[in-house]
Amino acid sequence: MIVFDEVNKFYGDFHVLKDINLTINKGEVVVVIGPSGSGKSTMLRCINRLETISDGSLTVNGISVGDKKTDINKLRRNIGMVFQHFHLYPHKTVLQNIMLAPMKVLGQSEAEAKKIAQKYLEKVGIANKANSYPSQLSGGQQQRVAIARGLAMNPEIMLFDEPTSALDPEMIGEVLDVMKALAHEGMTMVVVTHEMGFAREVADRIVFMDEGRILEEAIPAEFYANPREERARLFLSRILNH
Amino acid sequence: MLDFSILTDHLDMYLEGFKITITASLIALVASLVIGILIAVIRIVPFKPLNALGAAYVEFIRNIPLLIIVFFFFLGLRLDGLMAGTIALSIYTSSFIAEAIRAGILSVPKGQMEAARSSGLSYVQTMRLIILPQAFKIVIPPLGNQFINLVKNSSILSVVAGLDLMYQGDLISSRTFVVFDVYIFVAIFYLLLTIPLSLGVGYLEKRLAKSN
Numbered sequence A: 001m002i003v004f005d006e007v008n009k010f011y012g013d014f015h016v017l018k019d020i021n022l023t024i025n026k027g028e029v030v031v032v033i034g035p036s037g038s039g040k041s042t043m044l045r046c047i048n049r050l051e052t053i054s055d056g057s058l059t060v061n062g063i064s065v066g067d068k069k070t071d072i073n074k075l076r077r078n079i080g081m082v083f084q085h086f087h088l089y090p091h092k093t094v095l096q097n098i099m100l101a102p103m104k105v106l107g108q109s110e111a112e113a114k115k116i117a118q119k120y121l122e123k124v125g126i127a128n129k130a131n132s133y134p135s136q137l138s139g140g141q142q143q144r145v146a147i148a149r150g151l152a153m154n155p156e157i158m159l160f161d162e163p164t165s166a167l168d169p170e171m172i173g174e175v176l177d178v179m180k181a182l183a184h185e186g187m188t189m190v191v192v193t194h195e196m197g198f199a200r201e202v203a204d205r206i207v208f209m210d211e212g213r214i215l216e217e218a219i220p221a222e223f224y225a226n227p228r229e230e231r232a233r234l235f236l237s238r239i240l241n242h
Numbered sequence B: 001m002l003d004f005s006i007l008t009d010h011l012d013m014y015l016e017g018f019k020i021t022i023t024a025s026l027i028a029l030v031a032s033l034v035i036g037i038l039i040a041v042i043r044i045v046p047f048k049p050l051n052a053l054g055a056a057y058v059e060f061i062r063n064i065p066l067l068i069i070v071f072f073f074f075l076g077l078r079l080d081g082l083m084a085g086t087i088a089l090s091i092y093t094s095s096f097i098a099e100a101i102r103a104g105i106l107s108v109p110k111g112q113m114e115a116a117r118s119s120g121l122s123y124v125q126t127m128r129l130i131i132l133p134q135a136f137k138i139v140i141p142p143l144g145n146q147f148i149n150l151v152k153n154s155s156i157l158s159v160v161a162g163l164d165l166m167y168q169g170d171l172i173s174s175r176t177f178v179v180f181d182v183y184i185f186v187a188i189f190y191l192l193l194t195i196p197l198s199l200g201v202g203y204l205e206k207r208l209a210k211s212n
């Protein structure tokens, strides 16, 4: 469903993604880990063209992401994205945040969009905050709204870039629970996260990146018990002893 | 003590000038806002040649004296004083407004654009629904200052016989040979416009701050 084929990316002279080959199938949950600056976010953001690739091919459902003829807005409808810092719209209520794209992009009526928004708010466990503004919510609640906002477009793919890194420890669980439920329902997910519990429980594959390369791909049990790469081992010992 | 007979004897002239000043200011306010938004957008759209064009406009206009722009329309294009003054005022103010709006747009966090675009909204939709409403809040105070400056700058109409408040003051003064009192009343009329404007901006600022 998502296919990276010999993808390279440069920021000027800086080679940020090196020969990336990665195939993510429908319904798969792929967790991407690696040291800071290794290119995890960049790789994720290429999938919905928040970043453009310099070389190689990247397709989603067989459609070339980089192709000038590709209607990027149409492609993006099908790919939800959740950011580390939520990026909710501060001037809109929770409900309005979730209803905006379904109404403006999919052309849903207000009533229809509202019904769907409420359904997803219930799903992420904060139906009672529908009319609050983002600034009135805790970080964990904001992130759950952001997930609901992504889901309301009924996408086939959800991308998560360190969705719990900006949260206080006691709020991480509530967000991970929502993501786990989503994974169990068969959503195709690409998740940049260092949350090992999450990865062990729901990931089909771990992708380890370092200095712009994918160094290792393995199933979680294997990866955490016995990483093949020395760098992966080093990296794991560092996050474990933290 | 102020000689109030100056005011009462020439009330019709004062009011006529007041009316012209209000009219010219209102027209220039709307026009400069429209041009200013347009230039701000031209400066930030992802298209370099347009950006350069917008930058050139702003740098050129805001770095020459207002009076020269007035003369361009009055002496150069031979428009009447009121018309030349109002157009010049609109153009001059628009360059400052463009800068204020651009700064406001740039101060909206990058993540807002990314979140909106990644949900499938187009660039234009994102600007209209997400970025501009947030920029608007940030831009209110500097915009208010520009509008206050605009009202005061409208006195430049008097130089080209623009029939405005200042021009009427000049007339009254040359007729009565009184200077001080005449212009005190002129100043009071200006304050009648600028103080409510200033209070209004302060009020808006507070109300918008609350909704966030």
Ligand SMILES: Nc1ncnc2c1ncn2[C@@H]1O[C@H](COP(=O)(O)OP(=O)(O)OP(=O)(O)O)[C@@H](O)[C@H]1O
Residues within 6 Å of the ligand: A011, A014, A016, A034, A035, A036, A037, A038, A039, A040, A041, A042, A043
């Ligand atoms: N716009 C940019 N211009 C130049 N270099 C960039 C840009 N964005 C990212 N980089 C660089 O690219 C490299 C990879 O960045 P990226 O954000 O993908 O890393 P990451 O693995 O997500 O790191 P982190 O764990 O800190 O989020 C970093 O060295 C970063 O400094």
Ligand SMILES: [Mg+2]
Residues within 6 Å of the ligand: A040, A041, A042, A161, A162
């Ligand atoms: Mg990152």
